[in-house]
Every structure is written in C-alpha cells, then in structure tokens.
Amino acid sequence: MVCLPSTALGVPDKAEQTLIEKGRYLSRAANCYSCHKSPQGGPYTGGVGFETPFGTIYSTNITSDVETGIGSYSEADFDQAVRHGYSSIRGYLYAAMPFNSYRDMSDDDVKALWAYFKNLPAIRYEVPENQMTFPANIRLGLFFWNALFLEESSFVEDTSRTPAWNRGRYLATALGHCGECHTPRNLFMAPQTDSVFEGNILEGWLASNLTVEGLTAQGWNKADMIRYLKYGHSRQGAPSASMHSVVHDSTSYLTNKDLDSMATYLLSTDTQKLESKPYPVLTTKDKQDPGYHLYAQHCAGCHGANGQGAPPSVPSMQGNSSNTLPDPYASVTFVLRGLPDRHPQINKNSQGMPGFVDMLSAAEVAELVTFMRRVWGEQTQPVSIAEVERIVEQLRDDNWLYRHSEH
Ligand code: HEC
Ligand code: HEC
Ligand code: HEC
Structure with missing residues (x-):
C-alpha cells in the first residue's frame, strides 16, 4: 500500500497516531521531560541549567520550532543527537544529555520518539548561552571525549533471564x-x-x-x-x-x-516472595539516650515520637534507607540541609523539612544520627564529630549548604 506522508495532510493517520502515543510514553520512560522542561516557557522548550565542574550547560529547545528548536531536524539528525551525542545544529553535545545511556535504545523506540517530537507544537524560546570554562567551552574537544568514552552499543538480550x-x-x-x-x-x-x-x-x-x-x-x-x-x-x-x-x-x-x-x-529476581521485617520499637532505655532527646526536641513533631512519620507526606525513620546505609553520609546531609517543599501532586500535605546546620552543633548532629542509625537502621558504628565536620566543610566548599537543586 502506498500512503501519502500523514503529516503532509496535517492529520496523522491511525498508525502514525499509535506511533506518536508510543513516543509520548517513551518520552516519559526516558524522562526527556524533566531535563527539557522550561522554568519559564512550556514543556520541551529547554533552558534547565546543569552545573558541572566545567561550568553550566543549558538543555535545549526540542520543540519543532525551526529557529530555536529542532524543527530543521530530519529523523536521522534526531537519532544522531539522541543515541550518538551529535547535533546537526550545535555539533558534539555535552554528556549532560544522557546519550551514553540512550545509545542502547532500539531503532523502533527512536522512531516512535521522533514521531512524538516532530509533532509537538513549535514553541519559540531561546535558551540561555552555556557558561563553560576553557577548554570545555570548545565543542570540538567533545569529539575526543566522545571518542574516548562513548562505546558502541553492546546491548543484547540475556536469554538466560526472563x-x-x-x-x-x-x-x-x-x-x-x-x-x-x-x-x-x-x-x-x-x-x-x-x-x-x-x-x-x-x-x-x-x-x-x-x-x-x-x-x-x-x-x-x-x-x-x-x-x-x-x-x-x-x-x-x-x-x-x-x-x-x-x-x-x-x-x-x-x-x-x-x-x-x-x-x-x-532486584534480580523473578520470583521473590514478600517478607517484610517488623519495624523496630523503641525501648524505655532507647528513650533515655541523649540522641533521643535531640530527636524528640527537633524531629518528632514531624517524624513522630517513634519515628513512624506520616507517610506519604513525612517519611518514616524506621528502616529508612538513610539509616540503614553503612555510610552515614545520607543521614548527615538530610539533617544538615533539610528538604524543600514538594510539588503537591505526590505529597499533598508536605511542608518540607528545615535544614539544621545552624540549629545543631556538629556534636549534636553526630549524637542524633548515631542514635537514629542504631535504633532504626541496625547500624551500630557511631558517627564521629569529625565526620560531621568534614561533610559540612565539603558541602560548604561545593556551595551546596544552603541550596537545593533547581530542577
Ligand atoms: C539529564 C538531562 C537530559 C535528559 C534526560 C534528556 N536531555 Fe536532551 N539535552 C540535555 C542537555 C543539557 C542538552 C544540551 C547539550 C549541549 O548543549 O551540548 C540536550 C540536548 C538535546 C538535543 C540537541 C538539540 C539541539 O539543539 O540540537 C536533543 C535533540 C535532545 N536533547 C533530545 C532529548 C530527548 C529526545 C530526550 C529523551 C529521550 C532527552 N533529550 C533527554 C539534557 C537532557
Ligand atoms: C517540619 C517538619 C519536619 C521536621 C521538623 C523534620 N523533618 Fe525530616 N522530613 C520532613 C519531610 C516532609 C520530609 C520529606 C521531604 C520530601 O518529600 O522529600 C523529611 C525527610 C527526612 C529525611 C529523608 C528521608 C527520606 O526517605 O528521604 C530524613 C533522614 C529526615 N527527614 C530526618 C529528620 C531529622 C533527623 C529531623 C530532626 C533533626 C527532621 N527530619 C526534622 C519533615 C520534617
Ligand atoms: C537525576 C539523577 C537520578 C536519576 C536519573 C535516577 N536517580 Fe535514583 N536517586 C537519585 C538521588 C539523588 C537519590 C537519593 C535521594 C533520596 O535518597 O531520596 C536517589 C535515590 C534512589 C533510590 C532510593 C535509594 C535509597 O537508598 O533510598 C532508588 C530506589 C532509586 N534512586 C532508583 C532509581 C531508578 C530505578 C532510576 C532509573 C529509573 C533512578 N533512580 C534514576 C538520583 C537519580
């Protein structure tokens, strides 16, 4: 059967529509949205800043606008950008665009994504200029980076698995x-x-x-x-x-x-049975621990007297992954930095969490975190004051202490 290209008629035919829908789903599965949404413009207009050790890189406009977006792309250009990190507009792309992973995408999926993106309405939006330091500001340098690190896809089905x-x-x-x-x-x-x-x-x-x-x-x-x-x-x-x-x-x-x-x-399992360990309950002795006093004073108001939280808006501390990790880094950084208020779509009642870096001393943070990890994470190795101080220093040096990510 010979068909006219559906887009030439303005209305996608049924097969094209199915492909577009598949592309829409894949754009979510590959999370193109999160990086290419604009803080000012619309979806897929780009402009999200990514900080790297070499400077700030902005995601680009990938709507079908010819001047500011990818309206001049062919399907092959799209494939080159997504799977191989080369843009027909800009040259070699910075790896903030995850083509390292996307290179393993199937031909069919790239086709569906292209069907979706080429049919997105054009939105004119000029993204900010990248602020890269020499020599990373020279895109040609990326050619050597890509040649060094970007391997050909070697993705094959493992027939021994389901x-x-x-x-x-x-x-x-x-x-x-x-x-x-x-x-x-x-x-x-x-x-x-x-x-x-x-x-x-x-x-x-x-x-x-x-x-x-x-x-x-x-x-x-x-x-x-x-x-x-x-x-x-x-x-x-x-x-x-x-x-x-x-x-x-x-x-x-x-x-x-x-x-x-x-x-x-x-979890590398096709058959795993569900078995959940019961939550640890605090004993009277636990409640006399100086770490518990700090917890009761600063945290229990939101996370509950027994660390039970109020899921889904306030996470439980009992078995919380920050407490069960062998390394205390996550526990310490959550307490020091706090967390921003969340979008209401997932956590309706969340108010976020204050950072405690100026409210608690390093000794208090060490005591509190040591307590939480022992009772709720089965991690008995105490967290030292020096370790907390080291993390504070590191966050301060990297300028993350009073700041969260913007995207
Ligand atoms: C982790 C963030 C991130 C994700 C996820 C991401 N991108 Fe990107 N993308 C970027 C950044 C940053 C750039 C700009 C890179 C540069 O300037 O070198 C970019 C550039 C591009 C370009 C080049 C545009 C041009 O102007 O030539 C295309 C096309 C593109 N992305 C498509 C996609 C698609 C399709 C997906 C999902 C399958 C996707 N991106 C997912 C961050 C991302
Ligand atoms: C005003 C309420 C509030 C207070 C006070 C508070 N938290 Fe939180 N905490 C939250 C909320 C809400 C979140 C989840 C934020 C989110 O959705 O990312 C959270 C997240 C956490 C997390 C990360 C858990 C996870 O699953 O990602 C840890 C650890 C934590 N809090 C520990 C503490 C400790 C320790 C204290 C006391 C020093 C404390 N919080 C004080 C509200 C609070
Ligand atoms: C843009 C960066 C980013 C990407 C992409 C990402 N993660 Fe994460 N992930 C994080 C960060 C940062 C944390 C720690 C936050 C926290 O503990 O709440 C995390 C935490 C997690 C955790 C919780 C671990 C724990 O110990 O509590 C799981 C599970 C997870 N990610 C799974 C995934 C899966 C599956 C994917 C791919 C579909 C993924 N992540 C992709 C940044 C990312």
Whole structure:
C-alpha cells in the first residue's frame, strides 16, 4: 500500500497516531521531560541549567520550532543527537544529555520518539548561552571525549533471564538512564564502567547503591520498589533531591507491567516472595539516650515520637534507607540541609523539612544520627564529630549548604 506522508495532510493517520502515543510514553520512560522542561516557557522548550565542574550547560529547545528548536531536524539528525551525542545544529553535545545511556535504545523506540517530537507544537524560546570554562567551552574537544568514552552499543538480550527481567534492564539502563546518576564518574565526568550502579554523590546528595547487593542489604523487595517508583513512598523512605523528579516526571507514568519488570531487574529476581521485617520499637532505655532527646526536641513533631512519620507526606525513620546505609553520609546531609517543599501532586500535605546546620552543633548532629542509625537502621558504628565536620566543610566548599537543586 502506498500512503501519502500523514503529516503532509496535517492529520496523522491511525498508525502514525499509535506511533506518536508510543513516543509520548517513551518520552516519559526516558524522562526527556524533566531535563527539557522550561522554568519559564512550556514543556520541551529547554533552558534547565546543569552545573558541572566545567561550568553550566543549558538543555535545549526540542520543540519543532525551526529557529530555536529542532524543527530543521530530519529523523536521522534526531537519532544522531539522541543515541550518538551529535547535533546537526550545535555539533558534539555535552554528556549532560544522557546519550551514553540512550545509545542502547532500539531503532523502533527512536522512531516512535521522533514521531512524538516532530509533532509537538513549535514553541519559540531561546535558551540561555552555556557558561563553560576553557577548554570545555570548545565543542570540538567533545569529539575526543566522545571518542574516548562513548562505546558502541553492546546491548543484547540475556536469554538466560526472563523477558520481564530483560525488559526491566532496558527500562532502567537504555531508557530510564538510572546509571547516569547512580554510577560514579571519573575525573572527566564519564561513568565508570566497572562500578555500574554502585552509588554516586550528586549536588551534594548521595544517589545510593542500586546494585542487587546494595538494595537487598537495605531490605528492598519488589513491592517496595514498585510503590517507590509509582507513588514516591516506600518502607525505605521517599525520593528526595533529583530523585523526586525522576519519580514525579518519569517512573510514576510507567505501566504496572513495566514497573514490575524494572523491579524484577533491579532486584534480580523473578520470583521473590514478600517478607517484610517488623519495624523496630523503641525501648524505655532507647528513650533515655541523649540522641533521643535531640530527636524528640527537633524531629518528632514531624517524624513522630517513634519515628513512624506520616507517610506519604513525612517519611518514616524506621528502616529508612538513610539509616540503614553503612555510610552515614545520607543521614548527615538530610539533617544538615533539610528538604524543600514538594510539588503537591505526590505529597499533598508536605511542608518540607528545615535544614539544621545552624540549629545543631556538629556534636549534636553526630549524637542524633548515631542514635537514629542504631535504633532504626541496625547500624551500630557511631558517627564521629569529625565526620560531621568534614561533610559540612565539603558541602560548604561545593556551595551546596544552603541550596537545593533547581530542577
Ligand atoms: C539529564 C538531562 C537530559 C535528559 C534526560 C534528556 N536531555 Fe536532551 N539535552 C540535555 C542537555 C543539557 C542538552 C544540551 C547539550 C549541549 O548543549 O551540548 C540536550 C540536548 C538535546 C538535543 C540537541 C538539540 C539541539 O539543539 O540540537 C536533543 C535533540 C535532545 N536533547 C533530545 C532529548 C530527548 C529526545 C530526550 C529523551 C529521550 C532527552 N533529550 C533527554 C539534557 C537532557
Ligand atoms: C537525576 C539523577 C537520578 C536519576 C536519573 C535516577 N536517580 Fe535514583 N536517586 C537519585 C538521588 C539523588 C537519590 C537519593 C535521594 C533520596 O535518597 O531520596 C536517589 C535515590 C534512589 C533510590 C532510593 C535509594 C535509597 O537508598 O533510598 C532508588 C530506589 C532509586 N534512586 C532508583 C532509581 C531508578 C530505578 C532510576 C532509573 C529509573 C533512578 N533512580 C534514576 C538520583 C537519580
Ligand atoms: C517540619 C517538619 C519536619 C521536621 C521538623 C523534620 N523533618 Fe525530616 N522530613 C520532613 C519531610 C516532609 C520530609 C520529606 C521531604 C520530601 O518529600 O522529600 C523529611 C525527610 C527526612 C529525611 C529523608 C528521608 C527520606 O526517605 O528521604 C530524613 C533522614 C529526615 N527527614 C530526618 C529528620 C531529622 C533527623 C529531623 C530532626 C533533626 C527532621 N527530619 C526534622 C519533615 C520534617
């Protein structure tokens, strides 16, 4: 059958419409939205600033506007940008655009994404100029970066695993690009291929270990993971910092089947039975601990006298992943920095949390965190004052102490 290109007639035909819908879903699964939404303009007009050690990079306008967007792109240009990090407009792209992960996307999925994006209404919006320091401001330099670090896709189905596990791996790596934040980076900001998902510090927050070992040590099971990715709360706590927008703009849009697959992959299990440990209850002796006094005075008003919280708006401290991690970094940074007020879509009643850096001394933070981690996280190694002071210094030096991420 010979068809006229549907867009030539102005109205997409049924097949094209199905492809556009698929592309819309994939744009959520790959979270194009979160990085390309504009603080001022509309969706996909770009302008979100990403701070890197080399300067600030702004996401671009990817609506179909010819002058300020990608209206001049062909399908091949789109593929080049998304999977290979090369823009026909700008040249080599900075890896703030996660083409490192997207290179593993299937041909069919790139096609569907293109159908969606080329049909987006054109919005004229000029994004700010990148502010890069020499020599990173020279895009040609990126050619060498890409040549050094960007490997060809070697993504193949693992036939020893179920289709659900394979789908989950594709969702988490090629589309969801979880590793862009959860895999540590080298000095050139390239992901370290030998430590995939092992955890990474990002804007002063810990994007923790997502390996099977890391997750199971913290008691995650499939039901927890699905709830966390769908609704933004779980027994292990709530998504904060940049993870909030991952859930809010991306994973909460996934079908239950895809969420099940992602959890199957992350926990490397097709059959895991649900077994939840009962929450620890505070004893009278625990309540005499000086750490508990600090907790009762500063935290219990929101998180409850027994650390039970008020989920989903205030996370529980009992078994909270910040308390069960071997490294106290996450617990300490949450207390020092607090958390901003959340969008009402997920946590309707959340008022956010104040930062305690000026309210508590390093000794008090150490005492409080040591207590919480012992009673609610089974972590008996005390947190030292020196460790708290080191984290305060580091946050201050990196300018994250009184600031949260803007996107
Ligand atoms: C983690 C943030 C992030 C995500 C997720 C992201 N992008 Fe980008 N994207 C960027 C940034 C930043 C740039 C600009 C890079 C530069 O200037 O070198 C960019 C550039 C682009 C460009 C080049 C535009 C031009 O002007 O030539 C295209 C096309 C693009 N992105 C499409 C997408 C699509 C499609 C998705 C989802 C599949 C996506 N992006 C997801 C951050 C992101
Ligand atoms: C833009 C960066 C970013 C991306 C992309 C990202 N994460 Fe995260 N993630 C974080 C940060 C930062 C935290 C820590 C915030 C917190 O503890 O609330 C986090 C925390 C988590 C946690 C909670 C871990 C714990 O110990 O409580 C899980 C589970 C998680 N991410 C899963 C994922 C999955 C699955 C993906 C891919 C679909 C993903 N993340 C993609 C930044 C990211
Ligand atoms: C005004 C209410 C309030 C007070 C006081 C408060 N918190 Fe919070 N806390 C919250 C809210 C709300 C969140 C979740 C924010 C979000 O959605 O990201 C939170 C998040 C946290 C988290 C991160 C948990 C997770 O799952 O991501 C930790 C840890 C925490 N609080 C510990 C404390 C400690 C310790 C204190 C006392 C020093 C304290 N909070 C005081 C309201 C409060």
